[in-house]
Amino acid sequence: xxxxxxxxxxxxxxxxxxxxxxxxxxxxxxxxxxxxxxxxxxxxxxxxxxxxxxxxxxxxxxxxxxxxxxxxxxxxxxxxxxxxxxxxxxxxxxxxxxxxxxxxxxxxxxxxxxxxxxxxxxxxxxxxxxxxxxxxxxxxxxxxxxxxxxxxxxxxxxxxxxxxxxxxxxxxxxx
Amino acid sequence: xxxxxxxxxxxxxxxxxxxxxxxxxxxxxxxxxxxxxxxxxxxxxxxxxxxxxxxxxxxxxxxxxxxxxxxxxxxxxxxxxxxxxxxxxxxxxxxxxxxxxxxxxxxxxxxxxxxxxxxxxxxxxxxxxxxxxxxxxxxxxxxxxxxxxx
Numbered sequence: 001x002x003x004x005x006x007x008x009x010x011x012x013x014x015x016x017x018x019x020x021x022x023x024x025x026x027x028x029x030x031x032x033x034x035x036x037x038x039x040x041x042x043x044x045x046x047x048x049x050x051x052x053x054x055x056x057x058x059x060x061x062x063x064x065x066x067x068x069x070x071x072x073x074x075x076x077x078x079x080x081x082x083x084x085x086x087x088x089x090x091x092x093x094x095x096x097x098x099x100x101x102x103x104x105x106x107x108x109x110x111x112x113x114x115x116x117x118x119x120x121x122x123x124x125x126x127x128x129x130x131x132x133x134x135x136x137x138x139x140x141x142x143x144x145x146x147x148x149x150x151x152x153x154x155x156x157x158x159x160x161x162x163x164x165x166x167x168x169x170x171x172x173x174x175x
Numbered sequence: 176x177x178x179x180x181x182x183x184x185x186x187x188x189x190x191x192x193x194x195x196x197x198x199x200x201x202x203x204x205x206x207x208x209x210x211x212x213x214x215x216x217x218x219x220x221x222x223x224x225x226x227x228x229x230x231x232x233x234x235x236x237x238x239x240x241x242x243x244x245x246x247x248x249x250x251x252x253x254x255x256x257x258x259x260x261x262x263x264x265x266x267x268x269x270x271x272x273x274x275x276x277x278x279x280x281x282x283x284x285x286x287x288x289x290x291x292x293x294x295x296x297x298x299x300x301x302x303x304x305x306x307x308x309x310x311x312x313x314x315x316x317x318x319x320x321x322x323x324x325x
Contacts, residue, residue, distance in 0.1 A: 002305060004282030006295035009263045015256040020249065027246050035245030042248040054298055055255035062252030069249045100238050126237045128244040 010059055017063050020070055025092040029084060029110070030076060033120050035128055038068035043134040051141055079117035083110045100125075261306065262298075268309040 003009070020027075027034075035042065045061040052058065076084050087106040094102035111122045205213065266281055273279040280286045290299060307315040 002282055002289050002299050002301065003262050003266050004280070004288060004295065007298055008296055010259055012260060012263065015260050019253055028242055031242035031245040045248045045252060049251065055259055056298060058255070062255055065248050065252045099235065101235055125234065126241050128241040129237055
């Protein structure tokens with residue numbers, strides 16, 4: 001409904017990429033390092049998505065995000081598989097809402113492994129809630145000026161003489 | 176007569192003990208000022224502990240939110256692709272469903288579009304019912320009540 005034939009939708013092939021086949025705890029366990037590893041792609045995608053507000057125009061940026069995340073998790077699997085799964089298990093089973101608090105020990109083990117193998121530090125706990133400046137090569141969006149109505153009443157010219165009111169103005173206390 | 180000796184009931188030797196009519200106040204451990212001071216001190220201490228607790232809870236929430244933000248672009252990218260795929264499927268499904276209807280144009284009411292002032296190539300966000308209109312009621316219900324089961 002509402003999607004007419006004039007609306008250009010990307011084809012099935014354009015939209016099909018290998019998706020990340022991981023569950024919630026695993027994503028949450030890798031979240032901090034993933035965000036740091038794919039910071040540029042994530043920021044590009046979110047910038048595009050928020051500027052244009054159209055999912056069709058940010059397909060390529062989205063693919064870059066997924067590709068980067070895929071590479072990150074592949075690297076994790078290659079190097080820190082045991083530590084990662086230990087942390088995932090802890091997150092999954094220690095609390096109903098996958099809280100980080102009960103899993104600081106396994107987290108430290110994972111952090112050390114990721115630091116040694118991938119060279120990614122764990123960012124501070126509120127890193128992604130802070131405001132960051134993102135340097136981008138995206139062209140600036142054209143600024144939409146005020147709407148111009150063709151049948152609007154023309155303005156008076158600027159240099160029109162403005163004589164004093166002939167009889168002054170009525171003044172009662174304030175107006 | 177059974178007994179001829181009579182004994183008058185008399186006070187004990189040396190008289191009765193004095194009647195303890197004097198008021199004995201309860202022992203006071205704290206003065207009023209000490210109580211007020213203690214109350215204020217305990218409240219201040221408890222408020223400090225409460226502040227520490229609030230700070231810890233806030234930090235926990237912040238960390239959870241931070242982690243969500245970190246994976247949000249990835250989830251959104253995946254969701255966008257699935258969404259667009261489903262829109263295409265919906266359009267094809269509607270075309271197939273309405274192929275025998277005379278004068279039907281996909282996405283419109285017999286050629287009358289929903290949004291008249293927008294450009295033709297504008298993708299409007301779908302309403303929930305529009306998005307699930309061709310799905311089975313089971314899937315529709317499952318998604319609609321997802322918050323009740325998760």
